[in-house]
Amino acid sequence: MSFEWPWQYNFPPFFTLQPNVDTRQKQLAAWCSLVLSYCRHRKLYTLDVMEAQESPVFNNKKIARKLSMEAIQVVFEELRKKGNLEWMDKNKTRCLVMWRRPEEWGKLIYQWVSKNGMVNSVFTLYELSNGDDTENEEFHGLEEWMLLRSLQALQTEGKAEIITMDDGKGVKFF
């Protein structure tokens, strides 16, 4: 399924940080929305800032407009404030993009587990994210760091326990 760009994407001024405060607020909200939906569509969990500048999200070749590095940082800061982004390094060159929060992932995983009557079973992390059984699930392909956080969220809710096994981590669902 191809990605549907919002109307702002083809609107040249969208790529200029707006001087008017109210307009800027709308603009940033739209950018945050766009970045999250794009990452969700492409199943991207991390972004490298340098690479991002050249990605279609921030660089619309068709209308010859791109978001400046400064503006990208402003958008990322907005996402960080909203809890959808985390910097992986102090220099802010790479970030984790959480287009779905850990709690939301945890809920999806638990739903799948209980729907298939597999409560009380033990899974390795790999089985969950890359196993044949989960191929049609949204959390298939979830990166390990995100999977762990989601399971930790479930753990806090008493729905799961993360266990350490010989060759890695696993989880038991309750």
Add this chain to the structure above:
Amino acid sequence: MHRRGVGAGAIAKKKLAEMSKQLETFKTHLEEFASKHKQEIRKNSQFRVQFQEMCATIGVDPLASGKGFWSEMLGVGDFYYELGVQIIEVCLALKHRNGGLITLDELHQRVLKGRGKFAQDVSQDDLVRAIKKLKAMGNGFGMIPVGGSYLVQSVPAELNMDHTVVLQLAEKKGYVTVMEIKDSLKWERERACHVLDHLLKEGLAWLDSQADGEPQYWLPALFSELSSRDVTPEEANQMTP
């Protein structure tokens, strides 16, 4: 002795009485006509135009008062009142995008869409009349003539002649620059900048500083790609109350 009764005064009185009677008769005929064609008025926009023009000729405004004889009997008032409400709804839903400025074409498109397949026909003339009514009621509505049609303003942004004329200039391409304003309108740079700053401030225009040459000021209201896009749930969530 000075004679009374027959003189200029009496003749005038008689004439007035005659005219009054004729007007009364005429009014009755018009009422009968209206009552007979009430259905037609509701369903047929062409008919409405002709009816309105006829009323205007004799100095009757069917929309003058919501409780009036005309609007009650004909339902003309109801029709335009309902249309006015629809117009307000469309403008409110899109204000977030275009700052409260929308082309009459887009407004027409969206009103028709909102009315569904089996609804009555609504023409641009109907919209214009309904908007004039809204304007008279002080809803912040206004119409700015641009490129052969109108831009409908639905927020009380202060737009004076200078702003209006720049909007008209922007209508062709959807954007305008300081240079274009200076060339076309022969204004000083400061005057042009002042107007553009105001449009930015009112949320009617966005700045594009990556254009070839000098910065361009774009109006979402005139961005053709936008007119066919529905408001997404995300946009709806972003709207300030």
